[in-house]
Amino acid sequence: MKSKLIQKSVTVTVAFVAIVVFSWWLVANPTSDFEESLPGKDNRGKGIVIEENIVIGENFERVTDNFEVLDETWPRFRGADINNISKSPVKLKDNFGAEVPKILWSLDLGEGHSGAAIYKGLVYILDYDEEARSDVLRCHSLTTGEEIWRRWYKVNIKRNHGMARTVPAVTDDFILTIGPRCHTMCVERESGNLLWGIDIEKDYQVEVPMWYTGQCPLIDDGNAIIGLGGTSLMIAVDCRTGDKIWETPNPNGWKMSHSSVVPFTFGGRKMYVYSAIGGLVAVAADGPNAGSVLWEEPAWNHSVIAPSPVCMPDGKIFLTAGYGAGSMVIQLSEENGVFSTKVLDEYAPKDGLACEQQTPIFYDGHLFGILPKDGGALRNQFVCVTPGNTKNVIWSSGKEERFGLGPFFIADNKFFILDDQAVLTILRLSTKEYTKLEQVQVIEDAHDAWAPFALADGFLVLRDSKKMVCIDMRL
Amino acid sequence: MEKKAENRREFIRKSGRLTLGLAIGGLGVLAASRATAGEWVWQIDPFKCNQCGRCATECVLNPSAVKCIHAFDLCGYCDLCGGYLKPDANERSTAAENQLCPTSAIERKFIEEPYFEYVINEELCIGCAKCVKGCTSFGNGSLHLQIMHHICVNCNECSIARVCPSDAIKRVKASEAYQVKGSWSKPL
Numbered sequence: 030m031k032s033k034l035i036q037k038s039v040t041v042t043v044a045f046v047a048i049v050v051f052s053w054w055l056v057a058n059p060t061s062d063f064e065e066s067l068p069g070k071d072n073r074g075k076g077i078v079i080e081e082n083i084v085i086g087e088n089f090e091r092v093t094d095n096f097e098v099l100d101e102t103w104p105r106f107r108g109a110d111i112n113n114i115s116k117s118p119v120k121l122k123d124n125f126g127a128e129v130p131k132i133l134w135s136l137d138l139g140e141g142h143s144g145a146a147i148y149k150g151l152v153y154i155l156d157y158d159e160e161a162r163s164d165v166l167r168c169h170s171l172t173t174g175e176e177i178w179r180r181w182y183k184v185n186i187k188r189n190h191g192m193a194r195t196v197p198a199v200t201d202d203f204i205l206t207i208g209p210r211c212h213t214m215c216v217e218r219e220s221g222n223l224l225w226g227i228d229i230e231k232d233y234q235v236e237v238p239m240w241y242t243g244q245c246p247l248i249d250d251g252n253a254i255i256g257l258g259g260t261s262l263m264i265a266v267d268c269r270t271g272d273k274i275w276e277t278p279n280p281n282g283w284k285m286s287h288s289s290v291v292p293f294t295f296g297g298r299k300m301y302v303y304s305a306i307g308g309l310v311a312v313a314a315d316g317p318n319a320g321s322v323l324w325e326e327p328a329w330n331h332s333v334i335a336p337s338p339v340c341m342p343d344g345k346i347f348l349t350a351g352y353g354a355g356s357m358v359i360q361l362s363e364e365n366g367v368f369s370t371k372v373l374d375e376y377a378p379k380d381g382l383a384c385e386q387q388t389p390i391f392y393d394g395h396l397f398g399i400l401p402k403d404g405g406a407l408r409n410q411f412v413c414v415t416p417g418n419t420k421n422v423i424w425s426s427g428k429e430e431r432f433g434l435g436p437f438f439i440a441d442n443k444f445f446i447l448d449d450q451a452v453l454t455i456l457r458l459s460t461k462e463y464t465k466l467e468q469v470q471v472i473e474d475a476h477d478a479w480a481p482f483a484l485a486d487g488f489l490v491l492r493d494s495k496k497m498v499c500i501d502m503r504l
Numbered sequence: 505m506e507k508k509a510e511n512r513r514e515f516i517r518k519s520g521r522l523t524l525g526l527a528i529g530g531l532g533v534l535a536a537s538r539a540t541a542g543e544w545v546w547q548i549d550p551f552k553c554n555q556c557g558r559c560a561t562e563c564v565l566n567p568s569a570v571k572c573i574h575a576f577d578l579c580g581y582c583d584l585c586g587g588y589l590k591p592d593a594n595e596r597s598t599a600a601e602n603q604l605c606p607t608s609a610i611e612r613k614f615i616e617e618p619y620f621e622y623v624i625n626e627e628l629c630i631g632c633a634k635c636v637k638g639c640t641s642f643g644n645g646s647l648h649l650q651i652m653h654h655i656c657v658n659c660n661e662c663s664i665a666r667v668c669p670s671d672a673i674k675r676v677k678a679s680e681a682y683q684v685k686g687s688w689s690k691p692l
Binding site for chain 1: 582583584586591593595598599608613614617620637640641642
């Protein structure tokens with residue numbers, strides 16, 4: 030009798046415990062202490078908005094009128110033909126022997142990556158003066174470095190991996206600049222007189238790109254061509270009057286990138302190709318529909334784009350960007366005045382030619398560029414490919430010869446490459462092989478030497494983040 | 505002749521004492537050296553590390569004793585942080601789908617436009633090095649891995665060092681146990 034009672038009690042207890050455990054198992058949520066990662070947890074805010082009354086180009090100072098007039102020009106980003114290939118006949122050194130390159134002059138600049146434009150003996154730089162807290166358009170003598178004049182305006186810029194990072198566009202008549210916060214200024218080239226200014230951020234509700242504006246302005250047929258984002262996608266402004274010639278609508282809400290507008294003629298039409306954040310677009314450059322969109326390719330959409338599109342005569346366009354974006358090759362076609370695009374290839378940076386910051390060079394049917402750090406085994410190497418197969422590397426600089434985010438260009442049948450620490454490498458120009466001719470430190474203790482080169486009359490102008498120098502490269 | 509025999513006995517006795525003393529002393533030195541073996545610890549050279557990800561999987565501890573640390577003085581405080589955001593992330597926000605870290609171990613804090621601070625939650629970090637790879641590829645390299653000695657059991661043979669493809673892990677003096685970039689200070 031007693032044992033039956035015990036047996037019954039045990040059974041009831043076990044059943045009760047089982048029910049409790051089962052109930053707990055049903056009710057308990059093992060993820061109850063999980064925390065959702067939702068947008069906004071960083072408390073992103075607008076910060077303290079300081080209303081600034083920016084008067085573009087308000088100040089001017091002329092120091093001297095004396096400089097040596099020379100013949101050649103490097104009038105804008107990537108040179109006269111926007112291809113980073115110098116047509117100068119001046120023969121250049123391909124080695125320095127036992128000597129170090131002789132620095133003709135040097136100039137301390139605000140932290141940044143803005144390169145020089147050169148026009149007949151004068152060097153133009155858009156700098157940010159950290160003490161004066163101003164965007165400054167500087168004009169210096171190419172042969173002596175002596176300051177000729179400067180025009181500046183107050184604007185507050187915080188340090189953010191450099192400040193000024195654009196190259197002025199220069200013609201016989203005009204100089205056009207875009208400052209870190211999209212302030213666009215046009216002045217007379219010789220006198221430095223202010224013609225007009227546009228606050229693009231304010232007037233077109235453009236979102237200033239991360240790390241400030243990288244787009245280098247373009248002057249074409251006397252018009253300033255600026256890729257925007259915001260309320261318009263692109264504008265053309267008369268350099269003389271400041272009047273708006275045309276304005277391209279932006280129905281997709283694409284944003285400004287660091288990429289620069291490239292003029293391109295294909296299928297009998299001249300167009301301006303712009304790699305915006307949102308997609309690639311071509312705007313009619315002339316004709317009755319100037320300013321209207323000829324074609325667009327939304328498949329090319331990345332959050333940070335610095336290199337410009339490389340447009341080739343057969344209608345292939347090579348597109349590349351950093352931060353893991355990789356590259357894309359598209360084919361542009363035209364039939365009866367109607368343009369269409371087709372994506373031929375798209376790949377990760379480890380799978381073929383890709384560039385993070387500089388624009389690849391198209392020369393003699395080949396493309397040349399430096400792979401980014403996430404470029405796999407060929408990371409940071411200078412490579413050569415063909416546009417037909419940009420994944421097949423014809424030659425590379427090798428694992429012992431790696432570069433960084435610095436510039437490269439072609440002059441006098443040579444490649445010139447600058448690495449992050451301002452070590453200049455000179456190569457024989459070849460589509461067959463990598464042949465190093467010279468490698469030499471140009472700026473001591475240099476850092477982030479990313480600004481594009483400029484070359485005219487045998488004078489090579491380059492810079493690191495804080496100092497610009499000029500070397501006499503003539504034989 | 506008898507005096508000579510006494511000297512020999514004395515010599516043997518003294519030799520015996522000396523030998524015994526040396527043996528005991530040697531044992532003491534040996535014991536002391538064993539006791540101080542912990543003065544050498546394993547550590548990662550951040551400049552050799554190639555962010556292969558094996559620190560997360562090869563450590564005898566789970567989660568690994570390897571953690572990411574942040575050299576704030578090297579950081580650019582970028583909005584677009586290659587160590588925090590996936591490449592080509594949809595947007596620069598704290599949404600899970602945009603984060604590179606599989607355990608959400610990096611906290612992103614807005615400082616002021618355009619600066620953001622990134623802080624590692626050591627408890628959540630598994631040492632996978634995804635953030636280190638992103639920071640090294642696209643940033644200043646301020647995020648890097650270190651073996652944390654308040655967690656590490658200091659194995660005779662570090663199981664991560666055995667498979668490290670870049671020989672980045674080596675024995676270092678305990679007095680210099682951390683090989684950090686910048687001015688990061690080791691945890692208490």
